[in-house]
Every structure is written in C-alpha cells, then in structure tokens.
Amino acid sequence: MAFLEVSCLKKIYTTRFGGSQVQALSNVCFSAEQGEYVAIMGESGSGKTTLLNILAALDKPTSGRVILDGMDLGQIKDKEITMFRREYLGFVFQDFNLLDTFNLRDNIFLPLVLGRKSVQEMTDSLKPIAQKLGIQDILNKYPYEVSGGQKQRAAVARALITNPKLILADEPTGALDSKAANDLLALLGEINRDGQTILMVTHSARAASRAGRVLFIKDGEVYHQIYRGNSTNEQMYQKISDTLTLLATGGDVR
Amino acid sequence: MKHGFYTKLAFTNIWKNRRTYVPYILTCILTVMMYYMVKSLSVNPGLRDMYGGSSVAVTLNLGTYVIALFAFIFLFYTNSFLMKRRKKEFGMFNILGMEKEHLARMILTETILVTVLSIGLGLGLGILFDKVMFLLMCKIVGAKISLGFFVSGSVILSAVRLFCVIYLIIYLKAVYTVQISRPVELLRGSSTGEREPKTKGLMALLGTILLGTGYGLAITIKNPIASIGVFFVAVILVIIGTYLLFTAGSIVILKALRRSRRFYYQPRHFISVSGMLYRMKQNAVGLANICILSTMVLVMLSSTTSLMFGMEDMLKIRYPNDFAVHSREPDTSGQNDKIFQKIEEFCEAESIPVENKVRYASLVFVAEEKGDWFETNGKEINVNGNTSGLRALFFIPLSDYNTASEEKKMLAGNEALIFSDYEAYEKPALGIFDREYQITGHLEEFFGNGASDTNIVTSYYIVVTDEEFGKLKEIGEKELGEMGTAQTYYGFDTSASGKKQELLERQILDIIVEVGAEYEGNYNGFMESRIGNRRDFMGIYGGLFFLGLFLGTLFIMATVLIIYYKQISEGYEDRERFEIMQKVGMTQDEVKGTIRSQVLTVFFLPIAVAGIHIMAAFPLIRLLLAVIGMVNVKLYLICTLVAFLVFAILYVIIYSLTARTYYKIVRR
Numbered sequence: 027m028a029f030l031e032v033s034c035l036k037k038i039y040t041t042r043f044g045g046s047q048v049q050a051l052s053n054v055c056f057s058a059e060q061g062e063y064v065a066i067m068g069e070s071g072s073g074k075t076t077l078l079n080i081l082a083a084l085d086k087p088t089s090g091r092v093i094l095d096g097m098d099l100g101q102i103k104d105k106e107i108t109m110f111r112r113e114y115l116g117f118v119f120q121d122f123n124l125l126d127t128f129n130l131r132d133n134i135f136l137p138l139v140l141g142r143k144s145v146q147e148m149t150d151s152l153k154p155i156a157q158k159l160g161i162q163d164i165l166n167k168y169p170y171e172v173s174g175g176q177k178q179r180a181a182v183a184r185a186l187i188t189n190p191k192l193i194l195a196d197e198p199t200g201a202l203d204s205k206a207a208n209d210l211l212a213l214l215g216e217i218n219r220d221g222q223t224i225l226m227v228t229h230s231a232r233a234a235s236r237a238g239r240v241l242f243i244k245d246g247e248v249y250h251q252i253y254r255g256n257s258t259n260e261q262m263y264q265k266i267s268d269t270l271t272l273l274a275t276g277g278d279v280r
Numbered sequence: 281m282k283h284g285f286y287t288k289l290a291f292t293n294i295w296k297n298r299r300t301y302v303p304y305i306l307t308c309i310l311t312v313m314m315y316y317m318v319k320s321l322s323v324n325p326g327l328r329d330m331y332g333g334s335s336v337a338v339t340l341n342l343g344t345y346v347i348a349l350f351a352f353i354f355l356f357y358t359n360s361f362l363m364k365r366r367k368k369e370f371g372m373f374n375i376l377g378m379e380k381e382h383l384a385r386m387i388l389t390e391t392i393l394v395t396v397l398s399i400g401l402g403l404g405l406g407i408l409f410d411k412v413m414f415l416l417m418c419k420i421v422g423a424k425i426s427l428g429f430f431v432s433g434s435v436i437l438s439a440v441r442l443f444c445v446i447y448l449i450i451y452l453k454a455v456y457t458v459q460i461s462r463p464v465e466l467l468r469g470s471s472t473g474e475r476e477p478k479t480k481g482l483m484a485l486l487g488t489i490l491l492g493t494g495y496g497l498a499i500t501i502k503n504p505i506a507s508i509g510v511f512f513v514a515v516i517l518v519i520i521g522t523y524l525l526f527t528a529g530s531i532v533i534l535k536a537l538r539r540s541r542r543f544y545y546q547p548r549h550f551i552s553v554s555g556m557l558y559r560m561k562q563n564a565v566g567l568a569n570i571c572i573l574s575t576m577v578l579v580m581l582s583s584t585t586s587l588m589f590g591m592e593d594m595l596k597i598r599y600p601n602d603f604a605v606h607s608r609e610p611d612t613s614g615q616n617d618k619i620f621q622k623i624e625e626f627c628e629a630e631s632i633p634v635e636n637k638v639r640y641a642s643l644v645f646v647a648e649e650k651g652d653w654f655e656t657n658g659k660e661i662n663v664n665g666n667t668s669g670l671r672a673l674f675f676i677p678l679s680d681y682n683t684a685s686e687e688k689k690m691l692a693g694n695e696a697l698i699f700s701d702y703e704a705y706e707k708p709a710l711g712i713f714d715r716e717y718q719i720t721g722h723l724e725e726f727f728g729n730g731a732s733d734t735n736i737v738t739s740y741y742i743v744v745t746d747e748e749f750g751k752l753k754e755i756g757e758k759e760l761g762e763m764g765t766a767q768t769y770y771g772f773d774t775s776a777s778g779k780k781q782e783l784l785e786r787q788i789l790d791i792i793v794e795v796g797a798e799y800e801g802n803y804n805g806f807m808e809s810r811i812g813n814r815r816d817f818m819g820i821y822g823g824l825f826f827l828g829l830f831l832g833t834l835f836i837m838a839t840v841l842i843i844y845y846k847q848i849s850e851g852y853e854d855r856e857r858f859e860i861m862q863k864v865g866m867t868q869d870e871v872k873g874t875i876r877s878q879v880l881t882v883f884f885l886p887i888a889v890a891g892i893h894i895m896a897a898f899p900l901i902r903l904l905l906a907v908i909g910m911v912n913v914k915l916y917l918i919c920t921l922v923a924f925l926v927f928a929i930l931y932v933i934i935y936s937l938t939a940r941t942y943y944k945i946v947r948r
Contacts, residue, residue: 108866112865127554128554137864145542148545
C-alpha cells in the first residue's frame with residue numbers, strides 16, 4: 027500500500043437549514059509515496075481547500091478514506107485527532123499563522139510544548155532545523171519584527187520540528203514577494219530531497235513547477251496529473267501552463 | 281438621501297453591535313437613574329421635615345457630585361471603547377462612499393438615539409424607584425414615613441442637562457476620532473500590531489516601595505489623631521503603588537517567569553505567561569482601576585455598615601446613661617441639688633422609673649506625662665504638637681465613687697486607685713501639682729461619663745480620698761482658673777417609653793432654665809439624653825450607610841462593565857490566536873483550560889489585591905472609626921468580611937457570565 031492513500035473521497039455540504047446541497051468533492055482518488063513532493067492545483071471552488079481540510083483531519087469526508095502510513099484517518103477517535111495532527115502532520119499556511127505573543131523560537135516550540143517535550147529535547151531538535159532554514163539569528167525576534175519570508179521560514183520550522191510524516195502546505199507562497207517565494211520554494215525542494223513528504227496546494231504555476239508531481243482538480247475530481255520525470259523546473263512550468271490553459275479553455279487533455 | 285435613512289441605519293448599527301451596545305445602554309440608563317434618585321432624594325421635602333434630615337441631605341447632595349463626575353468619566357471611557365471596536369465598520373462605510381460628514385451624521389443619530397433612550401428610561405425608572413428609595417432610606421434612618429409621590433421638575437431638568445452635555449462631549453470625541461483618521465487606518469482599526477512590553481524595573485521597585493510604605497504606615501499607626509492625616513497619605517501611596525505594580529511589576533514578574541525555562545515550557549504556562557504579558561500591557565491600568573474601585577467599595581461598605589450597626593454601642597459609650605446633666609462649679613448654693621430634686625419629683629409624678637442613678641464630682645486636668653509626674657503647663661496645652669505624652673486626668677472623690685459603683689473601697693492618706701482607658705499606667709506613684717499619690721489598686725472598669733470617651737488622648741481615672749479631692753480642687757482653681765474647677769455628673773437610666781422620655785427631655789430643659797433663672801441665669805450646666813442623640817446619630821450614620829450602599833452599587837456596576845468590556849474586546853483579539861493554536865495542535869480542552877486560567881487571572885487578580893489592601897488598611901480604619909466612637913472591632917471585622925463575601929459572590933457571578941461570552945467569541 028502507498029504511503030498516502032486517498033480513495034474515492036466524496037464531500038457534500040448541506041446548507042444550514044438543510045436546503046440545497048453542494049458537492050465539494052465528487053470522487054478524488056490518488057496516492058503518494060513516501061518522500062514525494064506533490065502539488066495540487068485547481069481553480070477557486072474546485073475543492074482544493076476541502077481536500078486539504080480532509081487530509082488535515084480537520085473535516086470528515088461524506089464517503090471515502092484517507093490512509094496515511096497505514097493509519098485510517100476516519101478511524102481515529104475525536105479525542106486523539108488533535109494529537110494525531112500534532113505528531114504526524116506539519117502545516118504551512120498562506121498567512122503564516124504565527125502567534126504575535128511569542129518570539130520565533132517559542133512559535134517553533136509550540137507543538138513540542140503542547141506535546142510536553144523537555145526543554146533539552148526541544149533545543150536539540152531546533153538547532154539543525156534553524157540552521158537549514160537560515161533563521162538561527164532571528165530566533166529571538168517577534169513575528170512583527172521580521173519579513174514575510176522569514177516568518178514563513180519560521181512557520182516551516184514549526185511544521186518540521188515534530189518530524190511529521192507529511193507536510194501540508196496551503197498556498198505557502200501566497201503572501202510572499204517573488205524573491206522570498208523563490209527562496210521558500212527552493213527550501214521546500216531541499217527539505218523534500220532530505221526525504222520529507224510534502225503535499226502543497228497552490229494556485230501558482232511557479233510554485234507547482236518545483237513539485238515532483240502536479241495534480242489538477244476540477245469540479246471535485248482529479249482531472250489530470252503531470253509527472254516531472256526528468257524535466258527541469260522550466261519545462262515543468264511550461265507543461266503546467268499548457269495544462270492550465272487547456273483547463274481554462276475547456277479542452278480535454280485525457 | 282431618503283428621509284429616515286440615518287435613523288434606520290442607526291438602529292441597524294446598534295442592533296448589529298448589540299453585544300457591546302446593550303450593556304452600554306444599560307449602563308447609561310442605570311447611571312441616569314442613579315443620578316436622578318440621589319439628586320431627587322437630596323431635595324425631597326419629606327427629608328427636610330425629618331429630624332437629622334438636613335445632614336442626610338447634605339451628604340446626599342455631595343454624593344450627586346461624585347455620581348456626576350463618575351458618570352462622565354465612566355460613560356466616556358465605555359464609549360471610547362465602543363468606538364474603537366467600530367472603527368473597521370466606519371472605515372467600511374467610508375470606503376463604500378459615505379463621506380465623513382455622513383459618518384458624523386450617522387454617529388449623531390446614534391448618539392441621539394442612545395441619549396433619548398437612556399434619559400427617557402433612566403428618568404422613568406428613576407421616578408418609579410425614587411419612592412422606593414425614599415422609603416428605604418426612611419427605614420434606615422428611622423424616620424417616620426410621609427405619604428405622597430414626589431417628582432421634582434428641577435431635578436429632571438438638571439439630569440437632562442447633565443447627561444445631554446455628557447453625550448455631546450462623547451459625540452464630539454467620536455466625530456473627532458473619525459475625522460482625523462484615514463479610511464485605511466479605520467479599516468485596520470482595532471487590530472494594530474502589538475509590541476512586547478518593555479521591562480520597567482525601576483517603576484516596579486518604586487511601586488513596591490510605595491505600596492510597602494503605605495502598608496507600613498497603615499499597620500504601625502497607633503496615634504488616633506495622626507491617623508486621619510496618615511490615612512490620606514497611605515491611600516495615595518497605595519493607589520500609586522497599585523498602578524505601578526500592575527503596570528510595571530506584573531511585567532517584571534511575567535518576564536521572570538518566562539526566563540525560567542522549566543516553568544515556562546509547559547503547555548499551560550507557556551500560553552498563559554506569554555498571553556498575560558500582552559494582556560497586562562493593555563489591561564494593567566484597567567485592572568488597577570478595578571482593584572482600586574473594589575477596595576473603595578469594600579472600605580465604604582464595611583465602614584458605613586459597621587457605623588450603622590455599631591451605632592447603639594457608640595451611643596452607649598458616648599451616653600452611658602439615658603439622661604445626664606453635666607455641670608461645672610461654681611455650684612452657687614446648691615443649684616444642682618435643686619435641679620436633680622425637681623427632675624426626680626417630675627419622674628415620680630409621671631411614674632417614670634429612675635434606675636442606675638449616679639452622681640459624682642470630678643476634676644479634670646489635661647497634663648503631660650513625664651515619668652510619674654504630670655505637668656499641667658498652666659492654662660496652655662499645645663494640642664497641635666505631639667499628643668502622645670498628653671493625658672487627661674480625672675480625679676473622683678472616694679465617697680462619690682463608692683456610691684456610684686456601689687462598692688466599699690477604702691483609701692487612706694495619699695493612696696489612690698486608677699483606671700486607664702487606652703494605655704495602662706504601670707508606675708507605683710503619680711504626682712501632680714504638689715501632690716503625690718501611691719497607686720494601691722487598678723480598677724477593672726469605670727463608669728465613664730461619656731464626654732471623656734470622645735477624648736482621643738488616654739484618660740486616667742483616679743479615685744482619691746475626699747480630703748485629697750478637696751485639696752486638689754483648691755489647687756486646681758488657683759492654678760488653672762475656670763479650667764480647673766470641679767464638675768458634677770448626674771445621670772440615670774429609665775425603662776420608660778419613648779414618648780415619656782421625650783416628655784422628660786423637654787421637662788429637664790425647662791427645669792434647668794427655670795432654676796438657672798432663679799440664680800440670674802448663672803447655672804453652668806447642660807443636659808444630654810440618649811434618645812435625643814439617637815436621632816442625630818441615625819441621621820448621620822443612616823445617611824452615610826445609605827450613601828455607602830448606593831455608591832457601592834454604582835461602583836460595583838462600573839467594575840462589572842469594565843470587566844465585561846475588557847473580556848469582550850480581548851475575546852475578539854484572542855480569537856485569532858486560539859484559532860492558530862488549534863491549527864498547530866491544541867485540543868479544544870486545552871484551549872478551554874487556557875482560556876479559563878487566563879480569564880481567572882485577569883478577574884481575580886484585582887480582587888485578590890483589593891483583599892490584601894483591605895487587610896492592610898484594617899488597623900488604620902479601625903483607629904479612624906474609634907476616633908468617631910466606633911470601637912467595636914469585632915463588628916467592624918464582621919462587616920468587612922460580609923462586605924467582602926457579598927462582593928466576591930457578585931464578582932463570581934459576573935465572572936461566569938463574562939467567561940461564557942468570552943468563550944463564545946473565542947470558539948467561533
């Protein structure tokens with residue numbers, strides 16, 4: 027079985043008074059191997075966010091299953107779900123989601139503190155990560171004192187520090203300028219080469235072109251996917267752009 | 281724009297913001313109501329007819345100024361909070377095409393709406409409850425209840441005028457805020473970035489020193505005269521100290537906690553400590569306000585209630601007999617005998633029982649204690665200076681003592697018995713003028729003559745032989761003139777009804793005048809009755825008690841609202857924070873626990889500190905009360921405890937309500 031197995035996900039939202047129903051995901055199936063770097067693309071309303079929420083165990087599918095490293099997300103008890111998220115998943119958000127009451131170090135420590143790790147353990151695991159992300163000099167600064175790129179790097183450090191099985195990134199470059207975005211993407215690529223599985227939801231073809239595989243979602247289904255194979259980032263970018271053009275014009279790539 | 285547009289908009293705006301507006305409008309209504317009631321009571325004609333009513337009226341009138349000032353500060357504060365919350369809304373309107381003048385007009389309509397609503401309802405309720413209040417006060421003060429419904433046009437007018445001015449100022453402030461800001465700023469409004477507070481070690485240290493000094497003064501003070509001055513100094517020191525400690529001290533402590541890694545990096549502490557650091561920056565002043573308000577409420581309530589309930593004790597101490605006649609020599613050819621005889625004859629005729637009759641002569645010398653020698657300093661005693669060495673010496677002849685206390689003490693030569701009310705006299709001998717006495721016994725108690733108990737200096741009651749008394753009398757008259765003449769105390773109790781006592785009261789006054797006239801008005805004496813003074817005491821202490829309750833309620837209301845608004849505004853700010861925490865792996869339960877501990881700290885820190893303040897102030901206030909004759913420490917202690925308990929219960933109720941609203945906001 028694959029490392030991440032997503033089979034036949036269906037999600038139907040019912041409006042508050044039980045009136046109309048909205049189908050956010052109709053049938054999403056895909057799998058990913060350990061160490062893969064998968065980007066998920068799609069237009070607004072295509073069901074990207076719903077998919078991500080289900081993968082993050084924040085939401086439950088109407089039907090279908092998600093299995094991560096042999097664990098069925100649907101079987102985890104409500105009480106343990108938070109712990110599961112904390113231990114096995116790392117999150118990177120578009121708007122960083124750093125707490126302004128903590129300096130960067132404490133922001134990164136947050137999941138470990140919640141997991142009741144010792145101070146020694148925390149400092150030990152922070153050191154290599156901070157070094158790799160180049161934030162060792164700004165650990166004592168507060169979020170409002172550093173740039174967007176630095177904030178996002180701190181957020182990546184927070185996602186990495188628990189040594190998660192899977193990193194879920196939701197538009198990680200969305201709030202960054204192009205320079206900072208490129209730096210961050212390079213960093214994510216590097217982390218992936220170290221063996222970290224990453225799943226990234228994005229709008230940006232530039233961001234997606236760094237991934238090993240790109241899934242396109244349309245109307246709640248996986249519509250198409252592109253494998254990198256041996257192509258360079260530029261070639262990958264071209265392929266993605268072509269697909270997006272096709273998607274937009276309504277052509278059929280299959 | 282269409283007619284009625286602004287009115288409609290104002291209504292919807294208030295409705296949309298009801299979570300913050302409803303408490304605000306309620307506060308407004310209550311404040312108007314309070315103001316109207318106190319003001320109306322102070323001019324109530326029924327009050328003027330009441331015995332002791334004038335002192336109540338004065339106290340109440342003073343209270344209206346306090347309430348007016350308080351209403352202004354408080355409504356202004358609450359409104360600026362509301363406006364801060366609504367900045368974003370204004371920005372939105374502005375961007376959607378409303379010009380600033382339109383905004384101003386919208387705010388004006390809203391303000392008018394609130395004004396009309398609060399003044400209308402406030403006055404309505406005020407008039408309704410005014411009678412209830414008046415009846416309650418009559419009950420407390422113990423006056424007869426007059427019928428009729430009293431509505432004063434001038435009071436209504438003054439309330440309308442006051443609150444219109446307050447709302448006008450509030451409106452101008454709001455318009456000014458909107459006027460000077462740009463739309464982008466308005467949009468960002470309530471969510472401007474927060475910086476970590478700076479450590480102000482020096483201020484924290486200063487706060488500690490001031491608070492310590494204030495406490496020290498309050499605890500160590502022994503001298504009742506100095507206590508009034510000390511009280512104000514201590515209050516000011518403690519207030520400043522409280523502000524400093526809440527603002528600077530809290531941050532110093534929190535930062536120290538954060539430095540302790542083992543403590544800090546635990547889930548509960550981690551979030552609380554960092555959260556509190558930010559919270560204290562915005563809230564320190566608010567919390568200090570709450571703390572000081574609570575302390576004020578508690579001091580006021582405990583002292584006024586203990587005065588009210590201790591009044592009978594105070595009366596008994598100040599007026600040991602139901603009726604008493606004090607007179608001073610020269611008692612030209614037995615006026616006293618004549619007067620006392622006439623009183624007793626009258627009692628007999630009216631069948632008023634005369635019990636516990638006492639009559640004794642005494643000599644009073646105020647002197648400075650110098651070892652076992654007392655220096656009378658001629659006629660001048662400097663009371664402005666240090667009074668710690670000053671003593672009042674009461675000399676009583678043995679025969680009078682024995683008759684009055686129904687004892688059979690024996691004394692010979694220069695032997696003397698002594699009783700002391702504050703500081704015991706431990707020396708074996710006592711000297712005054714050229715006389716010297718051997719102390720052969722200490723008395724367990726002494727029938728005070730009331731007047732001497734109001735002395736703030738220590739009094740010694742010394743029983744000497746009749747012969748020695750006569751010698752002292754001669755010397756006293758020679759050395760001190762009129763100040764040194766002997767006095768006569770005549771007093772008795774009676775179990776007669778109040779009506780009979782009032783009759784007797786008037787009769788004694790008549791007798792004194794009548795007998796005095798026989799001797800060309802030369803009678804140097806006066807009458808005191810417990811029944812007459814009870815009415816005065818009731819007027820003063822009942823009025824104070826009533827005002828204490830009233831202002832206490834007002835302050836409690838203020839405290840409640842400050843807390844409520846604090847929690848709500850924080851709720852909105854914390855919402856985002858807790859969302860993030862949940863995203864990065866905090867369970868609902870952990871969020872709930874953290875919220876609880878933060879809210880608890882913010883809530884109970886001020887009241888805990890207020891409790892400490894009260895404890896420190898206890899000895900000082902006890903002394904102050906003793907100055908006005910309230911010496912029942914146990915009663916005061918009970919009153920303090922009850923006041924604190926009632927306050928704490930109210931506080932817990934507010935807490936649970938607020939915490940629920942807060943949690944609702946945060947959880948969304």
